[in-house]
Amino acid sequence: MNSNSGTDTTEQEVLSEQLRIVFSQLTNLSLGNLLGTVILILLYHGRIQPPLLWGWTSANLLLVVVFTPLLVWRYRLSSPVATPRRWIRAVSWLSFLRACVWGALPLVFYLPGRIEYQLVNFIFVLVGVSMALLLSAPCRPIFFAIVPPILAPVTILFLFEGGSIRLALAAGSLFYGFMLYRMFHRLHAILLQNIGLKHEKSALAEQLVIQKNAAEEANAAKSRFLATASHDLRQPLHAQTLFVEELAHRIQGADERLILEKLQKSMTDMRQLFNELLDISRLDAQAVETRPAVFSLFDLLADVLPEYTAEAQSKNLQIRLTGSHACVRSDRQLLTRVIRNLLSNAVRYTDNGRILVGCRRRDGRLRLEIHDTGPGIPEQEQERIFHEFYRLERPDSRARHGLGLGLSIVRRLGELLECRVQVHSVPGHGSCFSLDIPCAPCEENPAASRSSEPDRGDVGGRCILVIDDDRDILDGMTVLLTRWTCNVATARSEAEALEKLAGGLVPHAIIADYRLAQAHTGTGVVMALRTRLGRELPGIIVTGDAGQDAQRAAHAAGLELLHKPVNPAQLRTLLSYVLSDNYEPPAKYATTPP
Secondary structure, eight states: OHHHHHHHHHHHHHHHHHHHHHHHHHHHHHHHHHHHHHHHHHHHTTTSOHHHHHHHHHHHHIIIIIIHHHHHHHHHHSOTTTOHHHHHHHHHHHHHHHHHHHHTHHHHTOOTTOHHHHHHHHHHHHHHHHHHHHHHTTOHHHHHHHHHHHHHHHHHHHHHHOSHHHHHHHHHHHHHHHHHHHHHHHHHHHHHHHHHHHHHHHHHHHHHHHHHHHHHHHHHHHHHHHHHHHHHHHHHHHHHHHHHHHHHTTOOOHHHHHHHHHHHHHHHHHHHHHHHHHHHHHHHTTOOOOOOEEEEHHHHHHHHGGGGHHHHHHTTOEEEEEEOOOEEEEOHHHHHHHHHHHHHHHHHHOOSSEEEEEEEEETTEEEEEEEEOSSOOOGGGTTGGGSTTOOOOOSSGGGGSSOSOHHHHHHHHHHHTTOEEEEEEETTTEEEEEEEEEEEOOOOOHHHHHHSOOOOOOOTTOEEEEEOSOHHHHHHHHHHHHHTTOEEEEESSHHHHHHHHHTTOOOSEEEEESBOGGGOBHHHHHHHHHHHHTSOOOEEEEEOOOSSHHHHHHHHTTOEEEESSOOHHHHHHHHHHHTSTTOOOGGGSOOOOO
16 A cells, blocks of 8 residues: 555656646747737738637737646645646646647638638647647656647648649648657657656655654764663773772782783773764864864973873884974863874884974974884775774784774764874884974963973872762772872762861862762852852862863853873872962863863
């Protein structure tokens, strides 16, 4: 039943398209009809009896000037798609009446013995039936409603009158009708084929739109899932990170230390995978905002490179930095993510030799280049490595490292920062990844001064209030901060935190989860505590959310932001800066928090 319904719907649409073509021709044919009528009146006025002349003219004008416009008007007001066959019948009957009027022309305008006038009538009949071919080509019933009524009378007249000339004209009329039918048959088939192709293309276009929308919805659903599940997935990993960090300072045995190091590496890899998934979901959801600032690229590289020195030295790799101290205008934190990703790949896939990091001016931009002496990348793979979930096939275990998202994130962040990312590589001789960054005049600005390595002051003896509705997180943070010789107080809600203040607690800083129970947020709790204390209490918001809500809320409240699972070393560095004398809240500078 569904199949038949679909077939009927297609047939209805084809008939409707045929009707549309027919009605688009009616007006032009009517104008030609009127012109022919005027010529006939001028030609036969005074030569035939007035009742015949004006009777034929009135009948013709009634059909052309009254009934045809009325039918067109009704067609445009109605919904012909629902009942196309009824409209085809209506046009066929109107065409039949008009054909009868023009078919009667040789009889009404007959002048005995005047072959020249009979030839004129014959020419008008042939012209009329030829013009009718344009109208009838889309629909077969209209052709048979027009052609026989026009040609039959003049053919019969010539046959009855006799004579070689008239018999030849009668034969010519029959032959012309036959050829006209053949032309109609071919034209009709071509029109139907074109209409069918048009509907097929339309159906394919609709299917393409449906599939495109489905793909976009699936992609959006993936991003929504990652964004929604991110917090719940990161909570236990965040707690594990805190407890494993504490174990690292308690376990002394060599065998146990080896196991612990493997556990730490696994958790580091898992944290990296989570960060990549988070970045992809944020990019897909267009939830990454750029906050451009002017800073020295060389200084940024000098801050980032030490993070990879230890791993490079363990592989006997040399890392060298060279280049210009020129300034660029970009989002420092997003650009740092790109550089870290490229440096991480260079160190991971280079077994011997060196890694050279340099920058130089080029066409109004500063080109950053990272050269390595690794295995290189085949030419046919150099574009594919930037595709999501694509990994090079390598003979060693490094081929299984990661999800194949790192370079995809690099490319997409580069587009967001308006920086072109390129790769040049020769297998067996190494690779060079380059990044073209817009230059800018160096200037003294808060973003540049703050973005340098923060003061790593001691956090010992400071009172830190930790707010989180997850007991495991509170326990892990308590153990970690206590080992840093901090005085730790914990709370699971805003009410509990306010009770601590009422009991005399005066914290130096707050570490709060963004998403708390009962739809409360960490930023809201910090604002309430600031109001109670009457001063701007510094703090750090920790979140597992993928969207921009937590970041915007933290910036608006002048708070720092970290994403779960938090690296303890990163937390200590940021906490020491928050507690330092030269600390400037995020609201005072234009960079995205790490």
